[in-house]
Amino acid sequence: MQKPLLRVLNGETLAVPPVWMMRQAGRYLPEYREVRAKAGSFLELCYTPDLAAEVTLQPIRRFGFDAAILFSDILVVPDALGQAVRFEEGEGPRLNPIPDARGLRRLHERIDLDRLGPVFETIRRVKGELPGDVALLGFCGAPWTVATYMVAGRGTPDQAPARLWAYRDPDGFEELIDRLVDASCAYLGAQIEAGVDAVQIFDSWAGTLAPDEFRRWAMDPVARIVAYLREHHPQAGIIGFPRGAGTLYETYARHVGVDAIGLDWSVDWAWAGQVLQPVKPVQGNLDPLVLVAGGPALDAAVDGILAGLGKGPLIFNLGHGITPETPIAHVERMLARVRKAR
Numbered sequence: 001m002q003k004p005l006l007r008v009l010n011g012e013t014l015a016v017p018p019v020w021m022m023r024q025a026g027r028y029l030p031e032y033r034e035v036r037a038k039a040g041s042f043l044e045l046c047y048t049p050d051l052a053a054e055v056t057l058q059p060i061r062r063f064g065f066d067a068a069i070l071f072s073d074i075l076v077v078p079d080a081l082g083q084a085v086r087f088e089e090g091e092g093p094r095l096n097p098i099p100d101a102r103g104l105r106r107l108h109e110r111i112d113l114d115r116l117g118p119v120f121e122t123i124r125r126v127k128g129e130l131p132g133d134v135a136l137l138g139f140c141g142a143p144w145t146v147a148t149y150m151v152a153g154r155g156t157p158d159q160a161p162a163r164l165w166a167y168r169d170p171d172g173f174e175e176l177i178d179r180l181v182d183a184s185c186a187y188l189g190a191q192i193e194a195g196v197d198a199v200q201i202f203d204s205w206a207g208t209l210a211p212d213e214f215r216r217w218a219m220d221p222v223a224r225i226v227a228y229l230r231e232h233h234p235q236a237g238i239i240g241f242p243r244g245a246g247t248l249y250e251t252y253a254r255h256v257g258v259d260a261i262g263l264d265w266s267v268d269w270a271w272a273g274q275v276l277q278p279v280k281p282v283q284g285n286l287d288p289l290v291l292v293a294g295g296p297a298l299d300a301a302v303d304g305i306l307a308g309l310g311k312g313p314l315i316f317n318l319g320h321g322i323t324p325e326t327p328i329a330h331v332e333r334m335l336a337r338v339r340k341a342r
C-alpha cells in the first residue's frame with residue numbers, strides 16, 4: 001500500500017492525517033544536540049552522510065512521524081554555485097553578498113552537483129533504513145528565498161536588498177533567479193534520483209513581495225521548476241510553501257502546479273477548507289509558538305485544524321519550523337491528539 005503522505009499528495013482524504021514537522025531534526029532534541037556537538041560546523045554536519053542520516057532518522061525513531069525530511073539546508077545551493085556559506089554560531093548564515101548583476105560573475109554557470117554528493121549519499125542511507133510507510137522528503141529553497149540570502153549575504157528582517165535590486169534592475173535580478181531555477185531543477189532532480197519520494201520547495205520570504213512581484217519572483221520560478229520535474233521525474237510529489245502569501249495563496253494553489261500547499265499559521269482554517277482544499281491538498285499549519293506553550297491552547301489549536309481541514313486532504317504540520325525551546329512532551333501531546341482515532 002502507498003505511504004499515507006503520498007496518498008494525500010494524490011488527493012486522498014485520510015481519516016487520520018499524516019504528520020511531520022518542519023525542522024523536525026533540530027536543537028529541541030537532545031540526541032540532535034549530541035550529534036551537532038560532534039560535527040565541527042553546521043555545514044559539516046550537512047555534508048557528512050553518516051551524521052546527516054542519523055539526525056534525519058532521529059525524529060522518526062522518537063515520534064514515528066509519517067515523513068522524514070532530509071537533513072540539509074537551503075543554502076547549500078549558493079554554496080555549490082560558488083558563493084561560500086558559513087553559519088556563525090548563534091547568528092545564522094553569512095555569505096559574501098551579491099548586491100547587483102555584476103556580482104553574478106562570481107557564480108559558476110551551473111550548480112556543482114559533485115560538491116553536493118554527500119547530500120545524495122545521505123538520501124541513499126536514509127532510504128535504506130526508513131520504515132516502509134514513512135515518506136522521504138527532499139527539499140530546496142525557492143529561488144526568491146535563496147536569492148534574498150545571496151543578495152544580502154545574511155538573513156534580513158524585510159529582505160530589502162533583494163526587493164530593491166528587483167525593482168531597480170528587474171532584468172539583472174531575473175538572471176539571478178534564472179540561475180537559481182536551473183540549479184534547483186538539477187538539485188531536486190538529483191535528490192529524486194537518489195531516492196526521495198517527494199520534495200518541498202520552501203519560499204519562506206514569499207510574504208514580503210508585493211502582488212505583481214509575488215507573481216514574477218515567487219510563483220513563476222517555482223512553476224518552472226515544477227514543470228521541469230513533471231517532465232523528467234513525474235513520479236515525485238511536490239509541496240509548495242509560499243509562507244506569508246496571504247490572499248495570494250489561492251492564485252498560487254491554482255497556477256503553480258504543486259501537489260499540495262503548505263500554509264503558514266496566519267491562514268484561517270475555515271477559509272482554507274472552503275477555498276484552497278477544493279483546489280489542492282493542504283499542509284499545516286499549527287503555530288510553532290502554541291507548541292511551545294502547550295496545555296489547553298495547544299489542544300484547541302490542534303482541534304481547530306482537524307475540524308477546519310481534516311475533512312479534506314490534509315498533511316498535519318506546523319505553520320513554520322519548530323523552535324529550539326519546544327518541550328518534547330508538547331510534541332508528544334500534539335501527536336497523540338492528531339492520531340487519537342487511530
Ligand SMILES: Cc1c2[nH]c(c1CCC(=O)O)Cc1[nH]c(c(CCC(=O)O)c1C)Cc1[nH]c(c(CCC(=O)O)c1C)Cc1[nH]c(c(C)c1CCC(=O)O)C2
Binds near residue numbers: 021024069072093139
Ligand atoms: C530560510 C531557511 C534556511 N534553511 C531552511 C530554510 C527554509 C525554511 C525556514 O524558513 O525555516 C530549511 C531547512 N534548514 C534545515 C532543514 C532540515 C530539515 C528539517 O528538519 O526540516 C531545512 C528544511 C536545518 C537547519 N538549518 C539551520 C539549523 C540550525 C543550525 C544548528 O543546528 O546549529 C538547522 C537544524 C540553520 C539555518 N538555516 C537557515 C537559517 C536562516 C538558519 C539559522 C537560523 C537558525 O539557527 O534556526 C536558512
